[in-house]
Amino acid sequence: MTLKLVGAALTVLAPSWIGFQIAARYGRRPVELRGFQNGLAVLVTEVEYGATPMPDALRSAARAAGPVAGAILADAARRLEAGGGITPGEALSDALAEHRGSVCLTPADEEILAALFPVLGASDRHDQVRHLRLALDRLAAAEAEAADERRRYERMYRYVGVLSGLALVLILM
Amino acid sequence: MLPEGFEREILTYVSPRLTGLLRRAAEALPAPLEEIRIRQDRPLQLVYPGGDAFVAPDGRLTADPGRAVRPDHDDLQRTFQLMARGSVYAWEEEVRGGFLTLEGGHRVGLCGRAVTEAGRIRTLTQVASLNIRIAREVPGAADGLLPHLVRGGRFLSTLLISPPQAGKTTLLRDLVRQLSAGVPRLGLRGLKVGLVDERSEVAGCLRGVPQRDVGPRTDVLDGCPKAEGLMLLIRALSPEVVAADEIGRPEDATAVMEALHAGVAVLATAHGSGLADVRRRPALAELLRVGAFERAVLLSRRRGPGTVEAVLDLAREVVA
Amino acid sequence: MDVQLLFRIAGVGIIVAVMATVLKQAGKDEQGQMVTLVGVLVVLMMVVTLLGKFFNLVKATFGMY
Numbered sequence: 001m002t003l004k005l006v007g008a009a010l011t012v013l014a015p016s017w018i019g020f021q022i023a024a025r026y027g028r029r030p031v032e033l034r035g036f037q038n039g040l041a042v043l044v045t046e047v048e049y050g051a052t053p054m055p056d057a058l059r060s061a062a063r064a065a066g067p068v069a070g071a072i073l074a075d076a077a078r079r080l081e082a083g084g085g086i087t088p089g090e091a092l093s094d095a096l097a098e099h100r101g102s103v104c105l106t107p108a109d110e111e112i113l114a115a116l117f118p119v120l121g122a123s124d125r126h127d128q129v130r131h132l133r134l135a136l137d138r139l140a141a142a143e144a145e146a147a148d149e150r151r152r153y154e155r156m157y158r159y160v161g162v163l164s165g166l167a168l169v170l171i172l173m
Numbered sequence: 174m175l176p177e178g179f180e181r182e183i184l185t186y187v188s189p190r191l192t193g194l195l196r197r198a199a200e201a202l203p204a205p206l207e208e209i210r211i212r213q214d215r216p217l218q219l220v221y222p223g224g225d226a227f228v229a230p231d232g233r234l235t236a237d238p239g240r241a242v243r244p245d246h247d248d249l250q251r252t253f254q255l256m257a258r259g260s261v262y263a264w265e266e267e268v269r270g271g272f273l274t275l276e277g278g279h280r281v282g283l284c285g286r287a288v289t290e291a292g293r294i295r296t297l298t299q300v301a302s303l304n305i306r307i308a309r310e311v312p313g314a315a316d317g318l319l320p321h322l323v324r325g326g327r328f329l330s331t332l333l334i335s336p337p338q339a340g341k342t343t344l345l346r347d348l349v350r351q352l353s354a355g356v357p358r359l360g361l362r363g364l365k366v367g368l369v370d371e372r373s374e375v376a377g378c379l380r381g382v383p384q385r386d387v388g389p390r391t392d393v394l395d396g397c398p399k400a401e402g403l404m405l406l407i408r409a410l411s412p413e414v415v416a417a418d419e420i421g422r423p424e425d426a427t428a429v430m431e432a433l434h435a436g437v438a439v440l441a442t443a444h445g446s447g448l449a450d451v452r453r454r455p456a457l458a459e460l461l462r463v464g465a466f467e468r469a470v471l472l473s474r475r476r477g478p479g480t481v482e483a484v485l486d487l488a489r490e491v492v493a
Numbered sequence: 494m495d496v497q498l499l500f501r502i503a504g505v506g507i508i509v510a511v512m513a514t515v516l517k518q519a520g521k522d523e524q525g526q527m528v529t530l531v532g533v534l535v536v537l538m539m540v541v542t543l544l545g546k547f548f549n550l551v552k553a554t555f556g557m558y
Contacts, residue, residue, distance in 0.1 A: 051262060051263040054263075055259070085255060088260075091259075121260050124261060125265055126296075152519045155515075159515040160516065164512070167508045170505050
């Protein structure tokens with residue numbers, strides 16, 4: 001009997017846990033997008049008013065970008081300083097690929113950042129600011145979409161997880 | 174022959190695909206490397222005193238441009254970006270002026286497509302030619318000249334007159350260095366020198382710090398128009414000597430006069446192949462007429478760059 | 494007759510209903526319908542086995558072989 005109870009509890013918990021995980025991804029995506037926006041906003045300031053060299057600019061952007069986006073930007077700064085003939089765009093691209101497992105961005109979100117890779121640091125101030133601002137606008141749109149999805153799906157996946165666990169227990173009983 | 178610091182100061186900033194080639198090719202050169210010319214889709218060229226050579230795909234030197242390696246778009250862009258330390262926007266002024274300065278004072282000339290705005294170059298895009306000019310200091314270039322420019326432990330205001338490529342800037346740099354350091358054998362103590370380096374050629378400043386040896390008592394005003402720069406130095410930095418490259422505009426002359434009235438000696442250069450050339454330019458003629466300069470030095474390329482043709486005592490006649 | 498089975502069927506019904514509502518609210522109407530359908534099928538399976546047992550009993554009782 002006790003064994004049966006423990007089994008039932010596990011059967012409920014497993015799908016619930018999966019549901020909560022999926023829900024958490026929906027919760028983290030807008031936060032990460034916002035982090036990238038904060039980082040890029042700092043980058044715009046550094047480029048526009050400070051004309052700060054890219055590694056330093058990336059580092060101060062990383063400080064403003066929160067944990068996930070910050071780790072990626074800081075990693076890009078590190079790669080860039082390590083040298084080896086890579087451009088800032090490639091440094092950022094590599095950093096993003098390295099952290100792909102721990103971010104909740106969709107391919108479309110990554111595409112926004114990827115649009116920056118070939119131009120990052122490669123043109124004059126005016127042009128840099130224009131590209132960065134465009135990316136900021138697109139990130140803001142993506143964030144709004146992510147927030148909407150979060151509102152709709154975050155709770156749903158939690159409920160569905162728990163309920164399907166219960167249903168499973170009832171059916172198997 | 175590899176120039177000193179070549180690996181760290183130059184090759185770090187060149188597209189990785191080209192570094193190996195350049196290293197091998199530069200080692201094979203019969204004389205120290207002077208210029209690396211990277212042009213998109215055109216042969217990779219090395220220039221050394223007395224000649225040039227192209228680089229073959231195996232890193233050997235070749236005289237045939239058809240057999241040379243041709244850097245592609247990515248090589249150019251990558252090299253440009255690396256030289257700008259991934260921050261082209263931070264060197265806007267330099268890029269607009271068509272050059273970048275590397276650590277060690279090496280200058281990189283840029284050529285590509287100019288974006289103009291109201292008739293002025295706003296920036297260069299699609300950089301398609303890079304000319305890496307390897308800085309070589311010639312300490313002691315002014316050794317033979319300096320005794321003629323000093324009298325009673327005092328440096329006399331001097332105008333260096335030379336055609337292009339005759340070593341005018343190199344000589345100016347070494348004069349500045351020696352004046353700043355002091356020359357005990359001439360009874361010359363170290364002087365405070367203010368240098369206006371409008372085109373960043375004399376001191377090769379990187380982020381305001383001179384990359385060339387311009388002496389311990391030298392302050393460099395980098396990238397500043399000469400006339401304004403000279404006034405600023407005199408007012409703010411109490412120099413005993415001010416130096417500037419290529420003077421010639423009326424406002425330059427006014428600034429030089431201002432310096433002389435303040436009791437500051439002036440060291441300047443001007444384009445020309447002789448005193449007559451200089452006298453034809455109104456601003457300089459006026460300066461010579463009022464006796465602003467006590468010495469004029471004529472340079473030529475006759476026996477290589479930096480050949481001193483004559484030192485003139487402008488107060489009297491020929492000294493040497 | 495097992496009361497547990499009744500509770501099971503009722504439980505599955507409630508859960509499926511709640512799940513369908515939640516999905517519908519999130520805008521996933523199609524998935525909601527799917528879940529309802531699956532719920533109905535699951536319940537039907539349970540009932541079908543019961544009905545099978547019932548007919549077998551009837552046959553056995555009246556000796557209709």
